[in-house]
Amino acid sequence: MVKIEIDEDACVGCGSCVDDCPNNVYEMDEEKNKTKVVNEDDCMACLSCHEICPAEAMEHKDIHVAKRLYIDRKVSGILKKII
Protein backbone atom coordinates (compact mmCIF):
# COMPACT_ATOMS: atom_id res chain seq x y z
CA MET A 1 0.00 0.00 0.00
CA VAL A 2 1.14 3.48 -0.80
CA LYS A 3 1.61 6.08 1.89
CA ILE A 4 1.24 9.68 0.75
CA GLU A 5 2.60 12.56 2.77
CA ILE A 6 1.61 16.16 2.04
CA ASP A 7 3.94 18.95 3.04
CA GLU A 8 1.34 21.58 3.99
CA ASP A 9 3.95 24.33 4.19
CA ALA A 10 4.84 23.69 0.57
CA CYS A 11 1.29 23.11 -0.82
CA VAL A 12 0.04 26.23 -2.61
CA GLY A 13 -3.60 25.08 -2.72
CA CYS A 14 -3.91 25.22 -6.51
CA GLY A 15 -6.00 22.04 -6.67
CA SER A 16 -4.07 20.65 -9.65
CA CYS A 17 -3.63 17.24 -7.98
CA VAL A 18 -7.38 17.06 -7.27
CA ASP A 19 -8.08 17.69 -10.99
CA ASP A 20 -5.39 15.38 -12.22
CA CYS A 21 -5.62 12.27 -10.05
CA PRO A 22 -7.35 9.51 -12.05
CA ASN A 23 -8.49 7.76 -8.87
CA ASN A 24 -9.71 10.77 -6.86
CA VAL A 25 -7.18 10.28 -4.10
CA TYR A 26 -7.14 13.97 -3.22
CA GLU A 27 -9.71 16.51 -2.13
CA MET A 28 -9.37 20.18 -1.29
CA ASP A 29 -9.52 21.09 2.37
CA GLU A 30 -11.55 24.28 1.92
CA GLU A 31 -10.78 25.58 5.41
CA LYS A 32 -7.03 25.39 5.10
CA ASN A 33 -7.00 25.82 1.31
CA LYS A 34 -4.62 22.87 1.06
CA THR A 35 -4.96 19.49 -0.56
CA LYS A 36 -5.68 16.44 1.58
CA VAL A 37 -5.46 12.71 0.96
CA VAL A 38 -8.89 11.08 1.21
CA ASN A 39 -8.61 7.79 -0.70
CA GLU A 40 -5.09 6.62 -0.10
CA ASP A 41 -6.06 2.98 -0.79
CA ASP A 42 -7.04 3.90 -4.37
CA CYS A 43 -3.64 5.31 -5.23
CA MET A 44 -1.99 3.33 -8.03
CA ALA A 45 1.30 5.24 -7.74
CA CYS A 46 1.11 6.68 -11.25
CA LEU A 47 2.70 9.82 -9.80
CA SER A 48 0.71 12.13 -12.10
CA CYS A 49 0.16 14.32 -9.03
CA HIS A 50 3.94 14.60 -8.68
CA GLU A 51 4.16 15.76 -12.22
CA ILE A 52 1.50 18.43 -11.87
CA CYS A 53 2.29 19.73 -8.37
CA PRO A 54 4.13 23.04 -8.79
CA ALA A 55 5.53 22.94 -5.26
CA GLU A 56 6.60 19.28 -5.06
CA ALA A 57 4.46 19.10 -1.94
CA MET A 58 3.70 15.37 -1.95
CA GLU A 59 5.90 12.42 -1.21
CA HIS A 60 4.87 8.81 -1.89
CA LYS A 61 6.37 6.32 0.50
CA ASP A 62 6.80 2.59 -0.10
CA ILE A 63 6.13 2.69 -3.83
CA HIS A 64 7.55 0.09 -6.15
CA VAL A 65 11.17 0.89 -6.77
CA ALA A 66 10.83 0.69 -10.58
CA LYS A 67 8.75 3.86 -10.51
CA ARG A 68 11.72 5.77 -9.20
CA LEU A 69 14.62 3.91 -10.71
CA TYR A 70 16.63 6.16 -12.95
CA ILE A 71 18.87 3.97 -15.04
CA ASP A 72 21.26 6.77 -15.97
CA ARG A 73 24.06 6.33 -13.44
CA LYS A 74 25.46 9.79 -14.09
CA VAL A 75 22.17 11.46 -13.15
CA SER A 76 21.68 9.17 -10.15
CA GLY A 77 25.19 10.05 -8.96
CA ILE A 78 24.61 13.79 -9.27
CA LEU A 79 21.19 13.61 -7.57
CA LYS A 80 22.82 12.21 -4.44
CA LYS A 81 25.37 15.01 -4.37
CA ILE A 82 22.96 17.96 -4.63
CA ILE A 83 22.70 19.66 -1.26
Added chain:
Amino acid sequence: MVNLALELLASCAGCEVSILDLHEDLIGVLEKANLVYAPILMDVKEIPDNIDIAIVSGSVRNEENKERLKEIREKSKTVIAYGTCACYGGITCMADLYSPEDVSARSFSDNPSTESSEQPSEVVPKLLPIVHPAGDMAEIDFYLPGCPPKENLIKDVLVPLLNGELPNVPQKSVCADCSRTMEHIEFDKVHRRVEGEPKPDICFLSQGYVCMGSVTLGRCGALCSAAGVPCHGCGGPSMDILREPSHDVYNCIINRISHISKMPHKDVEKQLYDIGHIVYGFVIGSTIMEDKKVSLIPELIKK
Protein backbone atom coordinates in the same frame (compact mmCIF):
# COMPACT_ATOMS: atom_id res chain seq x y z
CA MET B 1 40.75 23.85 11.71
CA VAL B 2 39.49 23.15 8.20
CA ASN B 3 41.40 24.63 5.27
CA LEU B 4 38.84 26.41 3.13
CA ALA B 5 39.49 27.73 -0.38
CA LEU B 6 37.30 29.78 -2.71
CA GLU B 7 37.99 29.62 -6.43
CA LEU B 8 36.16 31.56 -9.09
CA LEU B 9 36.28 30.46 -12.70
CA ALA B 10 34.21 32.22 -15.38
CA SER B 11 31.75 33.97 -13.09
CA CYS B 12 30.55 37.33 -11.88
CA ALA B 13 32.07 36.89 -8.37
CA GLY B 14 28.55 37.13 -6.94
CA CYS B 15 28.93 33.68 -5.39
CA GLU B 16 32.00 34.76 -3.41
CA VAL B 17 30.23 37.91 -2.28
CA SER B 18 27.24 35.77 -1.22
CA ILE B 19 29.50 34.04 1.31
CA LEU B 20 30.25 37.46 2.80
CA ASP B 21 26.46 37.89 3.07
CA LEU B 22 26.63 35.51 6.03
CA HIS B 23 27.40 38.69 7.98
CA GLU B 24 27.80 37.85 11.67
CA ASP B 25 27.57 34.12 10.99
CA LEU B 26 30.83 34.49 9.12
CA ILE B 27 32.58 34.79 12.49
CA GLY B 28 31.34 31.30 13.43
CA VAL B 29 32.53 29.94 10.08
CA LEU B 30 35.98 31.49 10.44
CA GLU B 31 36.35 30.04 13.94
CA LYS B 32 36.24 26.58 12.36
CA ALA B 33 37.82 27.32 9.00
CA ASN B 34 41.10 28.70 7.88
CA LEU B 35 40.63 30.62 4.64
CA VAL B 36 43.77 29.70 2.70
CA TYR B 37 42.95 30.80 -0.83
CA ALA B 38 40.37 33.23 -2.20
CA PRO B 39 41.47 35.35 -5.18
CA ILE B 40 38.63 37.82 -4.68
CA LEU B 41 39.35 38.43 -0.97
CA MET B 42 43.03 37.65 -0.44
CA ASP B 43 46.34 38.29 -2.13
CA VAL B 44 47.30 34.65 -2.62
CA LYS B 45 48.16 33.99 -6.25
CA GLU B 46 48.83 30.26 -6.31
CA ILE B 47 46.58 27.46 -5.06
CA PRO B 48 48.13 26.03 -1.85
CA ASP B 49 48.32 22.29 -1.07
CA ASN B 50 46.23 20.50 1.55
CA ILE B 51 42.86 22.16 1.01
CA ASP B 52 40.05 20.42 2.90
CA ILE B 53 37.05 22.10 1.30
CA ALA B 54 37.24 23.98 -2.00
CA ILE B 55 34.24 26.06 -3.01
CA VAL B 56 34.35 26.44 -6.79
CA SER B 57 32.02 28.87 -8.53
CA GLY B 58 31.58 29.70 -12.18
CA SER B 59 31.93 27.77 -15.39
CA VAL B 60 34.84 26.72 -17.55
CA ARG B 61 35.03 29.22 -20.40
CA ASN B 62 38.73 29.27 -21.31
CA GLU B 63 41.90 27.24 -20.93
CA GLU B 64 42.95 29.02 -17.75
CA ASN B 65 39.65 28.06 -16.05
CA LYS B 66 40.23 24.46 -17.08
CA GLU B 67 43.76 24.39 -15.64
CA ARG B 68 42.70 26.06 -12.40
CA LEU B 69 39.84 23.64 -11.90
CA LYS B 70 42.12 20.66 -12.48
CA GLU B 71 44.70 22.01 -10.05
CA ILE B 72 42.23 22.78 -7.25
CA ARG B 73 40.62 19.34 -7.68
CA GLU B 74 44.01 17.67 -7.25
CA LYS B 75 44.85 19.69 -4.15
CA SER B 76 41.47 19.44 -2.36
CA LYS B 77 39.78 16.67 -0.40
CA THR B 78 36.25 17.97 -1.00
CA VAL B 79 35.13 20.14 -3.92
CA ILE B 80 31.76 21.91 -3.83
CA ALA B 81 30.31 23.18 -7.12
CA TYR B 82 28.87 26.39 -5.76
CA GLY B 83 26.21 28.33 -7.62
CA THR B 84 24.24 27.57 -10.77
CA CYS B 85 27.16 28.33 -13.15
CA ALA B 86 29.31 25.68 -11.51
CA CYS B 87 26.44 23.15 -11.33
CA TYR B 88 24.54 23.61 -14.60
CA GLY B 89 26.34 26.34 -16.54
CA GLY B 90 24.06 29.19 -15.50
CA ILE B 91 24.09 32.53 -17.28
CA THR B 92 27.64 32.09 -18.57
CA CYS B 93 26.63 29.11 -20.69
CA MET B 94 24.18 31.25 -22.64
CA ALA B 95 27.31 32.06 -24.66
CA ASP B 96 26.77 28.61 -26.19
CA LEU B 97 23.98 30.19 -28.22
CA TYR B 98 26.76 31.93 -30.18
CA SER B 99 30.14 30.85 -31.51
CA PRO B 100 33.32 31.81 -29.56
CA GLU B 101 34.32 34.04 -32.50
CA ASP B 102 31.01 35.93 -32.28
CA VAL B 103 31.42 36.33 -28.52
CA SER B 104 34.99 37.70 -28.83
CA ALA B 105 33.99 40.00 -31.67
CA ARG B 106 31.08 41.35 -29.64
CA SER B 107 33.42 42.08 -26.70
CA PHE B 108 36.27 43.68 -28.63
CA SER B 109 36.06 44.43 -32.34
CA ASP B 110 32.32 44.85 -32.84
CA ASN B 111 31.12 46.24 -29.54
CA PRO B 112 28.34 48.78 -30.10
CA SER B 113 28.61 50.35 -26.64
CA THR B 114 32.28 51.33 -26.69
CA GLU B 115 35.13 52.13 -29.09
CA SER B 116 36.04 49.05 -31.04
CA SER B 117 39.56 47.68 -30.83
CA GLU B 118 41.51 44.71 -32.08
CA GLN B 119 41.03 41.39 -30.36
CA PRO B 120 43.93 40.79 -27.94
CA SER B 121 46.22 37.96 -28.97
CA GLU B 122 48.61 37.82 -26.01
CA VAL B 123 48.08 37.13 -22.28
CA VAL B 124 44.36 36.49 -22.74
CA PRO B 125 43.60 32.73 -22.39
CA LYS B 126 42.13 30.98 -25.42
CA LEU B 127 38.37 30.39 -25.32
CA LEU B 128 37.14 26.80 -25.39
CA PRO B 129 34.68 25.92 -28.20
CA ILE B 130 31.80 25.68 -25.71
CA VAL B 131 31.31 26.71 -22.09
CA HIS B 132 31.18 23.90 -19.53
CA PRO B 133 29.78 23.90 -15.99
CA ALA B 134 32.61 23.18 -13.53
CA GLY B 135 30.65 20.06 -12.55
CA ASP B 136 31.08 18.58 -16.04
CA MET B 137 34.86 19.06 -16.11
CA ALA B 138 35.93 17.64 -12.74
CA GLU B 139 34.85 15.15 -10.10
CA ILE B 140 32.58 17.08 -7.74
CA ASP B 141 31.63 16.02 -4.21
CA PHE B 142 28.66 18.33 -3.63
CA TYR B 143 26.50 20.54 -5.81
CA LEU B 144 24.92 23.65 -4.34
CA PRO B 145 22.85 25.46 -6.98
CA GLY B 146 21.57 29.02 -6.60
CA CYS B 147 22.37 32.34 -8.24
CA PRO B 148 23.85 32.93 -5.77
CA PRO B 149 22.84 30.52 -2.97
CA LYS B 150 21.09 32.63 -0.32
CA GLU B 151 22.72 33.36 3.02
CA ASN B 152 20.39 31.14 5.12
CA LEU B 153 21.04 28.21 2.82
CA ILE B 154 24.81 28.76 2.90
CA LYS B 155 24.72 28.79 6.69
CA ASP B 156 22.67 25.58 6.81
CA VAL B 157 25.05 23.87 4.39
CA LEU B 158 28.47 25.26 5.23
CA VAL B 159 28.34 24.94 9.02
CA PRO B 160 27.53 21.17 9.02
CA LEU B 161 30.14 20.54 6.31
CA LEU B 162 32.81 22.30 8.36
CA ASN B 163 31.84 20.06 11.27
CA GLY B 164 32.18 17.00 9.07
CA GLU B 165 28.42 16.35 8.93
CA LEU B 166 26.08 16.08 5.95
CA PRO B 167 23.70 19.03 5.64
CA ASN B 168 19.97 18.43 5.65
CA VAL B 169 18.17 21.19 3.76
CA PRO B 170 14.80 21.21 1.95
CA GLN B 171 14.81 20.61 -1.80
CA LYS B 172 11.41 21.94 -2.86
CA SER B 173 10.65 24.12 -5.87
CA VAL B 174 10.29 27.92 -5.76
CA CYS B 175 6.46 27.60 -5.66
CA ALA B 176 6.74 26.04 -2.19
CA ASP B 177 8.03 29.40 -0.89
CA CYS B 178 5.89 31.67 -3.08
CA SER B 179 2.96 33.44 -1.44
CA ARG B 180 1.01 34.05 -4.65
CA THR B 181 -2.20 32.07 -5.22
CA MET B 182 -2.28 29.72 -8.18
CA GLU B 183 -5.72 29.90 -9.79
CA HIS B 184 -7.08 28.08 -12.79
CA ILE B 185 -8.04 30.94 -15.09
CA GLU B 186 -8.64 30.37 -18.80
CA PHE B 187 -6.58 32.60 -21.11
CA ASP B 188 -5.22 32.38 -24.62
CA LYS B 189 -2.27 34.76 -24.60
CA VAL B 190 1.16 34.27 -23.06
CA HIS B 191 2.57 37.68 -22.11
CA ARG B 192 6.13 38.87 -22.36
CA ARG B 193 7.62 39.72 -18.98
CA VAL B 194 7.75 43.41 -19.88
CA GLU B 195 4.10 43.63 -20.91
CA GLY B 196 1.34 44.94 -18.66
CA GLU B 197 1.31 45.04 -14.90
CA PRO B 198 0.83 41.70 -13.11
CA LYS B 199 -1.56 41.56 -10.14
CA PRO B 200 0.34 41.30 -6.86
CA ASP B 201 -1.33 38.26 -5.21
CA ILE B 202 -2.08 35.93 -8.13
CA CYS B 203 0.38 33.39 -9.53
CA PHE B 204 2.22 34.67 -12.62
CA LEU B 205 1.31 31.55 -14.58
CA SER B 206 -2.39 32.15 -13.86
CA GLN B 207 -1.91 35.63 -15.37
CA GLY B 208 -0.21 34.34 -18.51
CA TYR B 209 3.39 35.23 -17.65
CA VAL B 210 6.15 32.67 -18.07
CA CYS B 211 7.32 32.02 -14.50
CA MET B 212 9.87 29.25 -14.03
CA GLY B 213 9.15 28.78 -10.32
CA SER B 214 7.48 25.37 -10.58
CA VAL B 215 10.42 23.82 -12.45
CA THR B 216 13.16 25.50 -10.42
CA LEU B 217 14.90 24.40 -7.24
CA GLY B 218 13.92 26.91 -4.57
CA ARG B 219 15.38 27.72 -1.13
CA CYS B 220 15.58 31.34 -2.31
CA GLY B 221 12.45 32.39 -0.40
CA ALA B 222 10.75 33.28 -3.73
CA LEU B 223 12.26 36.76 -3.50
CA CYS B 224 11.63 37.64 -7.14
CA SER B 225 7.95 36.74 -7.20
CA ALA B 226 7.43 38.71 -3.96
CA ALA B 227 9.01 41.70 -5.71
CA GLY B 228 6.70 41.34 -8.73
CA VAL B 229 9.18 39.63 -11.06
CA PRO B 230 8.45 36.14 -12.46
CA CYS B 231 11.03 33.47 -11.61
CA HIS B 232 13.79 33.24 -14.23
CA GLY B 233 14.90 29.79 -13.06
CA CYS B 234 18.23 30.84 -11.56
CA GLY B 235 18.22 27.98 -9.04
CA GLY B 236 18.56 25.37 -11.77
CA PRO B 237 16.11 22.53 -12.45
CA SER B 238 13.97 21.15 -9.63
CA MET B 239 14.72 17.71 -8.22
CA ASP B 240 11.70 16.18 -10.01
CA ILE B 241 12.93 17.47 -13.38
CA LEU B 242 16.42 16.11 -12.81
CA ARG B 243 15.13 12.79 -11.54
CA GLU B 244 12.63 11.93 -14.27
CA PRO B 245 14.14 11.18 -17.70
CA SER B 246 11.07 12.43 -19.58
CA HIS B 247 10.86 15.72 -17.70
CA ASP B 248 12.53 18.84 -18.97
CA VAL B 249 12.14 22.50 -17.99
CA TYR B 250 10.58 23.23 -21.39
CA ASN B 251 7.95 20.49 -21.57
CA CYS B 252 7.04 20.89 -17.90
CA ILE B 253 6.49 24.65 -18.16
CA ILE B 254 4.40 24.15 -21.33
CA ASN B 255 2.35 21.45 -19.57
CA ARG B 256 1.70 23.69 -16.61
CA ILE B 257 0.68 26.76 -18.62
CA SER B 258 -1.57 24.53 -20.71
CA HIS B 259 -3.07 22.93 -17.59
CA ILE B 260 -3.87 26.29 -15.97
CA SER B 261 -5.07 28.12 -19.08
CA LYS B 262 -6.79 25.21 -20.90
CA MET B 263 -4.79 26.24 -23.98
CA PRO B 264 -3.63 23.36 -26.21
CA HIS B 265 0.11 22.59 -25.81
CA LYS B 266 0.85 23.59 -29.40
CA ASP B 267 -0.68 27.02 -28.87
CA VAL B 268 1.50 27.64 -25.84
CA GLU B 269 4.59 26.48 -27.73
CA LYS B 270 3.84 28.82 -30.62
CA GLN B 271 3.65 31.80 -28.29
CA LEU B 272 6.88 31.10 -26.42
CA TYR B 273 9.75 32.91 -28.09
CA ASP B 274 13.52 32.88 -27.51
CA ILE B 275 13.44 29.76 -25.38
CA GLY B 276 17.26 29.66 -25.29
CA HIS B 277 17.20 32.66 -22.98
CA ILE B 278 13.79 32.47 -21.33
CA VAL B 279 13.35 28.76 -20.60
CA TYR B 280 16.84 27.24 -20.82
CA GLY B 281 18.73 30.36 -19.70
CA PHE B 282 20.29 28.84 -16.60
CA VAL B 283 20.65 25.19 -17.64
CA ILE B 284 21.73 25.42 -21.27
CA GLY B 285 25.30 24.31 -20.57
CA SER B 286 24.40 21.27 -18.49
CA THR B 287 25.08 17.90 -20.08
CA ILE B 288 22.56 16.12 -17.85
CA MET B 289 19.84 18.48 -19.08
CA GLU B 290 21.08 18.22 -22.66
CA ASP B 291 21.15 14.42 -22.54
CA LYS B 292 17.42 14.16 -21.84
CA LYS B 293 15.69 12.87 -24.96
CA VAL B 294 13.02 15.59 -24.71
CA SER B 295 15.56 18.43 -24.34
CA LEU B 296 15.70 21.15 -26.98
CA ILE B 297 19.20 22.25 -25.94
CA PRO B 298 21.00 20.33 -28.75
CA GLU B 299 18.97 22.30 -31.30
CA LEU B 300 19.80 25.61 -29.66
CA ILE B 301 23.54 25.49 -29.06
CA LYS B 302 26.21 26.04 -31.66
CA LYS B 303 29.23 23.84 -31.30
